Amino acid sequence: MKRLVLGVQYDGGSWQGWQTQPSGNTVQDALERALQQFTKAEIKTTCAGRTDAGVHGIEQVVHFDCDLVREPYSWVNGVNAFLPASVAVQWVKELPLDTESEDNFHARFSARARTYHYILHNAAIRSPMWSGRAGWTFRALDVERMRAAATHLLGEHDFSAFRASGCQAKTPVKHMYDIQVRRQGEMIIFTLRASAFLHHMVRNIVGSLIFVGTGKREPEWMGEVLASMNREIAAPTFMPDGLYLARIDYEDKWGLPQRDLVETLAFLSFL
Numbered sequence: 724m725k726r727l728v729l730g731v732q733y734d735g736g737s738w739q740g741w742q743t744q745p746s747g748n749t750v751q752d753a754l755e756r757a758l759q760q761f762t763k764a765e766i767k768t769t770c771a772g773r774t775d776a777g778v779h780g781i782e783q784v785v786h787f788d789c790d791l792v793r794e795p796y797s798w799v800n801g802v803n804a805f806l807p808a809s810v811a812v813q814w815v816k817e818l819p820l821d822t823e824s825e826d827n828f829h830a831r832f833s834a835r836a837r838t839y840h841y842i843l844h845n846a847a848i849r850s851p852m853w854s855g856r857a858g859w860t861f862r863a864l865d866v867e868r869m870r871a872a873a874t875h876l877l878g879e880h881d882f883s884a885f886r887a888s889g890c891q892a893k894t895p896v897k898h899m900y901d902i903q904v905r906r907q908g909e910m911i912i913f914t915l916r917a918s919a920f921l922h923h924m925v926r927n928i929v930g931s932l933i934f935v936g937t938g939k940r941e942p943e944w945m946g947e948v949l950a951s952m953n954r955e956i957a958a959p960t961f962m963p964d965g966l967y968l969a970r971i972d973y974e975d976k977w978g979l980p981q982r983d984l985v986e987t988l989a990f991l992s993f994l
Contacts, residue, residue, distance in 0.1 A: 875946035
């Protein structure tokens with residue numbers, strides 16, 4: 724028995740999120756159907772972090788256990804042959820599995836950090852070219868104000884103020900390692916890297932940063948929202964269209980052939 728680790732990319736626009744649903748219309752459902760067709764066995768997968776409906780994955784990391792022996796390129800090409808156009812396996816890594824040990828790779832529990840990009844089209848008129856691929860706001864945004872506001876979120880905090888009511892995380896305390904806000908013409912890219920994220924946390928933070936960027940709130944307000952631990956004080960949850968799960972960080976010992984963050988940003992620039 725081996726543990727197979729996959730890097731999976733998907734356009735989330737047509738899916739009801741990652742996690743399996745009775746409808747069968749999720750990325751996990753599509754992937755597991757393809758794996759079953761390729762392996763002729765029932766496969767159950769575990770991902771690094773579930774994404775909501777409309778959220779995209781540049782590099783979701785998934786693992787499962789299987790006896791089938793194939794070369795990595797055969798796994799990639801074979802599984803992709805059974806996947807719809809909006810989902811594709813990018814790479815496969817085979818790792819040893821010791822059923823007596825607790826030191827096996829785990830897509831979720833071995834992760835050290837997660838990074839999301841949020842792409843925002845900031846222009847007076849919406850563009851149909853970015854529909855489903857980027858969020859949109861017509862009000863002019865001040866990037867420097869948003870950068871100043873973001874500094875209040877760095878470090879380890881209780882992020883309850885940015886947590887969805889239905890969040891199932893055991894604790895709202897997370898460590899925010901970095902937040903970058905970049906402008907490229909009409910596009911603004913928010914990059915958030917943290918130990919983990921709560922349900923809707925990125926979209927709630929982006930919505931609040933937009934409040935600051937438009938001048939509706941001062942940068943210091945972001946710290947006040949965080950300290951309140953009150954979801955009702957923060958801005959409404961922003962649209963999912965521009966949210967991309969970009970990267971999951973693991974220890975080098977696992978040898979996963981992942982993209983780095985520079986590559987994910989370059990990839991997004993061609994959307």
